[in-house]
Amino acid sequence: MPIPTFSGFGLGLRKPHYADFLETDVPVDFVEVISENFMVAGGRPRHILRKVRERHPVALHGVSLSVGSAHGIDADYLVRLHALVDEVEPLFVSDHLSWSRVPGFNSHDLLPLPYTAEALEVVCANLGRAQDVLGRTMLIENPSSYLAFAQSEMTEWEFLKAVSDRTGCGLLLDVNNIHVSAVNHGFDPVAYVAGLPLDRVRQIHLAGHSRGETLLIDTHDKPVPPPVWALFAHVMDRVGPVAVMIERDDDIPPLGDLLEELDVARTVTSRRLAA
Amino acid sequence: MILGALQTDFRDWLTCGSNDAAARFAPDAQAGLVVYQSNYRAALMACLEESFPRTAKWLGAADFHASAARAIDAAPPDSWSLDHYAATFPQSLAGQWPDDAVAGDLATLELALSEAFVGPDAVPMDANALRQIDWDRAVLTAVPTTRLFTLQTNVPAIWSALASDADDPTPEPTAQSANILIWRQEHVACFRSLAPEEAEIVALLIDGITFAEICGRLVLARGEGAGVQTAGQWLGGWVADGLLHHGAPG
Numbered sequence: 001m002p003i004p005t006f007s008g009f010g011l012g013l014r015k016p017h018y019a020d021f022l023e024t025d026v027p028v029d030f031v032e033v034i035s036e037n038f039m040v041a042g043g044r045p046r047h048i049l050r051k052v053r054e055r056h057p058v059a060l061h062g063v064s065l066s067v068g069s070a071h072g073i074d075a076d077y078l079v080r081l082h083a084l085v086d087e088v089e090p091l092f093v094s095d096h097l098s099w100s101r102v103p104g105f106n107s108h109d110l111l112p113l114p115y116t117a118e119a120l121e122v123v124c125a126n127l128g129r130a131q132d133v134l135g136r137t138m139l140i141e142n143p144s145s146y147l148a149f150a151q152s153e154m155t156e157w158e159f160l161k162a163v164s165d166r167t168g169c170g171l172l173l174d175v176n177n178i179h180v181s182a183v184n185h186g187f188d189p190v191a192y193v194a195g196l197p198l199d200r201v202r203q204i205h206l207a208g209h210s211r212g213e214t215l216l217i218d219t220h221d222k223p224v225p226p227p228v229w230a231l232f233a234h235v236m237d238r239v240g241p242v243a244v245m246i247e248r249d250d251d252i253p254p255l256g257d258l259l260e261e262l263d264v265a266r267t268v269t270s271r272r273l274a275a
Numbered sequence: 276m277i278l279g280a281l282q283t284d285f286r287d288w289l290t291c292g293s294n295d296a297a298a299r300f301a302p303d304a305q306a307g308l309v310v311y312q313s314n315y316r317a318a319l320m321a322c323l324e325e326s327f328p329r330t331a332k333w334l335g336a337a338d339f340h341a342s343a344a345r346a347i348d349a350a351p352p353d354s355w356s357l358d359h360y361a362a363t364f365p366q367s368l369a370g371q372w373p374d375d376a377v378a379g380d381l382a383t384l385e386l387a388l389s390e391a392f393v394g395p396d397a398v399p400m401d402a403n404a405l406r407q408i409d410w411d412r413a414v415l416t417a418v419p420t421t422r423l424f425t426l427q428t429n430v431p432a433i434w435s436a437l438a439s440d441a442d443d444p445t446p447e448p449t450a451q452s453a454n455i456l457i458w459r460q461e462h463v464a465c466f467r468s469l470a471p472e473e474a475e476i477v478a479l480l481i482d483g484i485t486f487a488e489i490c491g492r493l494v495l496a497r498g499e500g501a502g503v504q505t506a507g508q509w510l511g512g513w514v515a516d517g518l519l520h521h522g523a524p525g
Contacts, residue, residue, distance in 0.1 A: 036356065042396035044462040064355040070279035077355045102282045106352045107289055108318045108360075109311060111282075118278050147307030149300055151281070184307070214306045 003137050003170045003202050006030070006057070006091055007241035009262050009269075011255075012248065013052060020255045021052050027259065028056065030091055032245055035062040039080040049088065059092040059203065059243065060084065061172075064106070067126045067140070068099030068113040078133045085134055091243065092203055094139035094172045097123070097160060114149035115159040124166045131167065139202055140164070141172035144180040144209075144218035156181070157195035164200050171196065173239075174205035174247075175232045176224070180216040189231055193238065201239045206232060206265060207247040221250035223261060229268065236272040244269065289315045290351050319347045319360065326361040326389055329437040330368065330381040333445075342371050342378075358393070362386060377448045380430040381437075384466065387422055387457045391464040394420035399460070399517040405510075408486075415510075416483040416520045420459040423469070423478050427452055431468050460517035472496065473509060480519075486510070 008029025013021060020026055031052055038049045052058065062081065066073055085093055098110035113119045131138055142160060154162075164171060173196070182189040206229075208222030224232075224246065246261050284296035289312050297308050323343045324331060331339040346367040352360040365386050369379030397418040429451040436445040454474035457466045469477060476489055486506070494502030513519050 039356070040358070040393035043391075043393040043459060045393060046396070047462060066355075068278075070277075070282055074355050099282060101355070102279070102286050104353050105286050105290075106355055107286070107315050108322075108352060108357060109314045111285060111311065114278070114281060116278070122278055145307070146310040147301055147304045149281075150302070212310060215310060217310060 001137050005241040006243045008243050009266055010245040011258055014252050016252050017255045018048055030057040030059060030243055032059040032061050035060045035081060036064050039084055053088055057091040058088050060090040062095040065095035066100040068123050069101050070122055071103050073126045082134055092139050094141055096141045096143050098143045110143050112145040115152040115154045120162055123163055127167045127169060137168055139170045139172040141174050142177050144177040146184060146215050148185050157192045161197050164197055170200045170202040172203040173201045175235060176207040176209055176228045179228050179231055180209050180218050184215045193235055198239050201242055203243045205247045220248055233268050233272060236269050322357045322361055323364055327382050327385050330385055332437050333381055334378055342368055377428050377433060380426040380428045384430055388464040391420040391457050391459045398521040400514055400519040400521040402514055410486055413486045414483045415480055415486055417480040417518055418458055418520045421481050422457040424455055425452060426455055458518050
């Protein structure tokens with residue numbers, strides 16, 4: 001099933017802003033939530049999600065599907081995600097091109113994949129199963145990464161294109177992740193963007209990062225920096241209607257600060273459209 | 276390299292820092308692997324800090340972090356849910372602090388409250404429903420977040436002191452076995468201590484029990500008048516607390 005396009009500007013729903021979203025009319029076109037935070041039986045989290053859903057379209061963004069696990073994806077996880085999807089009727093359902101589990105172990109982190117033919121088979125099989133169970137096409141997000149495997153046989157963008165070609169999935173393009181990985185691994189972010197099937201991009205993440213000793217770290221704890229804004233402008237020249245959002249997960253500022261950042265995204269987008 | 280073997284090697288790096296595994300990824304993998312290992316441990320530490328704030332206050336930050344680090348080393352997470360990971364911590368603490376039973380008891384209480392907070396929803400019985408009940412047949416059932424367990428120390432009093440912003444002194448720990456009732460009222464997870472007699476009846480409420488049987492048990496224990504009066508008082512309290520589930524047959 002093709003993923004409908006949606007054009008708008010949104011924010012990730014985070015605890016410090018629950019009251020804002022429940023009590024005021026926050027000027028966003030959609031809200032993204034971390035799926036796992038709401039994959040619980042009931043209580044206040046599900047209540048808040050229902051209330052927010054009454055006001056805004058909601059995108060479900062997961063971190064634990066583990067689409068790259070050689071041993072497959074967790075059946076219990078899929079059942080719970082399916083139940084949440086049925087209740088929320090989300091705009092998009094997305095997760096990352098990464099893995100987090102082997103039998104008896106879950107890292108709770110987005111771990112990197114070697115871009116090999118074998119990994120491609122694994123990702124496509126797992127993603128195909130997830131899409132079959134959920135009854136809908138998913139978006140896959142490009143990750144930030146801190147190591148490149150010697151075993152890789154193709155670039156990340158070639159791998160993503162192949163996954164999308166074979167499974168029909170759409171893409172969630174995280175512009176900050178492209179920048180972080182480009183700096184860490186020394187590739188050209190423009191070549192990355194050029195190698196993607198941009199007509200399948202449905203959502204864009206904008207975020208900030210930190211500088212570690214030798215690597216950029218995808219911390220989501222700072223405003224979107226200038227190089228990411230520049231790459232965003234480059235991307236917006238080349239994609240169709242998309243859902244654009246600011247993704248902030250740590251050192252979360254007042255909602256007004258994030259809305260100001262979102263206004264910058266609106267301005268960049270309108271300038272590109274005008275040009 | 277086969278993907279499954281690579282992922283097992285990666286797990287070994289995260290949990291043990293195995294350099295043998297690291298060398299198989301890439302010649303310059305070390306810096307990146309350190310970032311992944313740091314992220315892995317930070318996520319688990321943050322989970323435990325967020326799940327057990329009063330236990331941390333009781334132990335002090337340094338001892339809590341040391342205990343959490345030992346728990347992370349001893350038992351890596353095996354579920355997609357971090358809530359499931361937190362569930363292993365009270366037992367770990369009880370083992371690490373054999374001479375401080377309060378640490379394990381506090382963590383057990385915090386975990387139970389967290390589980391009730393996100394437990395299944397249920398419509399509680401309201402006082403008006405009592406008038407329409409057939410008391411000979413009415414089966415009373417506790418809301419599905421209800422749990423009953425025993426703690427070995429005076430943790431309820433210590434909990435209240437730790438929760439207070441005032442500088443009230445924390446009570447000295449004492450060995451004082453207590454039946455603890457946990458449930459969720461609206462969106463708030465609650466607990467209270469129960470005397471053994473009420474705890475025995477509430478244990479039966481979890482699976483459902485007729486009000487007639489409750490009365491029968493209390494009449495046997497206390498006599499006709501006092502037994503029926505106590506049953507009525509408890510019933511009123513359970514309804515007021517939102518402990519009883521609406522919709523039981525009757």
